[in-house]
Amino acid sequence: MVQLSIFISVMSFIFGTCIGSFLNVVIYRMPEGQSIVSPPSHCPACNHPIAFYFNLPIISFLILKGKCKFCKAPISIRYPLVELLTGVLALGLFFKFGLTPAALFYFTFGAVLIAISFIDLDYQIIPDKLSLPGIIIFSTSCVFVPQMRFVSVIWGILAGGGVLYLVAFSYYYLRKRQGMGGGDIKLLAMIGAATGVKGVLFTLFTGSVFGTLGGVAAMALAGKSEKRQAKIPFGPFLSLGAMLYVFRGESIIRWYIDFLK
Template identity: 80%
Template sequence: MFPSFTFIAVISFIFGACIGSFLNVVIHRMPVGQSIVSPPSHCPACNNPIPFYFNIPIMSFLILKGKCGFCKAPISLRYPLVELITGLLALGIFFQLGLTPAALFYFIFGSVLIVISFIDLDHQIIPDKLSLPGIIIFSSSCLFVPQMDFVSVVWGILAGGGILYLVAFVYYYLRKHQGMGGGDIKLLAMIGAAIGVKGVFFTLFTGSVFGTIGGVTVLAISEKSEKKQVKIPFGPFLSLGALTYIFWGEGLIRWYIDLLH
């Protein structure tokens, strides 16, 4: 007898949340050059190793009331948030694609985007050790995703990297200083490898819309003295645009075309 749909959905969320716990380690350690394997998870305040019963995704944060079980130092809300986002990602992909190779591919892709987004938010960098191997790894999309083929992969990489490179070049030529980092260029090339050239244009458009909304919101709530110092990374908005394409892109494109007619 096959497991019920509800059971698989619950397991998908739990699996995603557990992966999210590991993503927290990567987000915290990779930018500072620490190993993501050792030492085991520990409290940054008291350095006590975190036992498994204090390391249950989302639940441990709630049970411990957001504090270390040993020294009572506050635990960042970031940890359960990443676990929740990754759990919802796994659940959403299961609803969208079922238990298929494409679902596994896009879950891995989405997990990398989550790591990149939070690192970019914290440090304003997108590590090459994620984006460059990601271009190669996610070029395999034509093997896992039915609607992708090798031509789409190649054009996706060229369009993704080329468009932002051109934007950055023109901006530098006009303003004489760098307005967009090379990390964003490599990220969009990686996105193009995973979702193709159509996905690149969709991601760039929706990412710009999300970025504009996010930027206006941040500036609106910032103090006057802080406005000139505010730096808003583009990576999280590109990542959000790519995930939007995976879940709703085709439907939104059809809706827009019908609207024009």
Template identity: 90%
Template sequence: MFQLSIFIAVMSFIFGACIGSFLNVVIHRMPEGQSIALPPSHCPACNHSIPIYCNLPIISFLLLKGKCRFCKAPISIRYPLVELVTGLLALGLFFKFGLTPAALFYFIFGAVLIAISFIDLDHQIIPDKLSLPGIVIFSTSCLFVPQMRFYSVVWGVLAGGGILYFVALFYYFLRKRQGMGGGDIKLLAMIGAATGVKGVFFTLFTGSVFGTLGGAAAMALAGKSGKRQAKIPFGPFLSLGALLYVFWGESIIRWYIDFLN
């Protein structure tokens, strides 16, 4: 039984890393309006098709020493990083949920969050092609996650979209300019569909904490480089908060309540 668990764990990581390789295609092509299916994977520098043996997740990057096999152009460290993170996501979900519908559901949810996060980091946008269908798809969470209830899904979507919408309106009223994009609003609504109303508040709180820390660090770096203002995408921090909730949210909430008492 132990050996079988180890085998499934290894296969979970490999499966996740392979999906991460596909996410790299989504991250690179979707913001440019390109097809994620065609043409096949190719080097963005020399356009040479990448053979299967040069497209192995993580391993190929190490064997090629971070350079294209044909033109020797550097390969971004983001590619193996996305593959590694997605592999670890699959592995972690297997250890938490086992081979269950909940594990598969949250893996798909996490994979979408990873793609959104890296697109937001690169382009400061959250594509509607991911978030809007995500709201609908992940509203089925009550069918796959035993503790989820339909009313929590509904309130999660309404709270997720509504809270940030009113925050954005209030900021615009005070500053007369946008401080938060509509993509963040749709993203939190999608997170609410997958995690329920408790997940929304947990995600918003933890995402704000991490966002504040990340923003302070980015502004400090921007000040050293002579830039006036650093643009801080909020999507990655919301995504991080949502994944923290999936793995440890209930435990953290219980600990916090016990701490207050």
């Protein structure tokens, strides 16, 4: 039994890294309007096709020492980082949910959040091609997650989209300029579809805390001219808050309630 659990754990991690490799394609190509299916993987510097044995998640980066085999151009550390992060996500969900529909559902949800986060970091956009279908797809949470109900899904979408829309509208009304993009609104609606109203409120609170800390750190590291132009994407922090809810949200909420008593 122990050996089987170890085997499934290893396979979960490997499966996650393989999906992470695909997410790298999505992150790189989707903002540029390129197909995520063709052409096959190639070096972005010299366009040389990458053979499958040089395209193994994490391992190939280490073997090639972070450089293209053909032109020696450096390979971004982001590639193995995304693969590792997705592998850890799959492993963590197996430990929490086992081999269940809920684990598969939340892995798909987390994988989309990883792609959204890195695209938002690079381009300050959240593609509608991910968030809008995501709202529909993750509305099936009531099918895969035992504690979710269809009414929770509906209220989660309305709360997720409505709360940030109200914040964005109020900011624009007071400051006469846009402070939050529509992508964040659609992202929180997608998160609401997957986690319900409670997940939306938890995500918004923790995402704001993480965003504030991240913003302070970014401002501290930036130069004086960069501080004026700094734009901190909110998507990664919302994604982090959503996954924290999936893994530890209920226990954190219970701890907070007990703390207030």
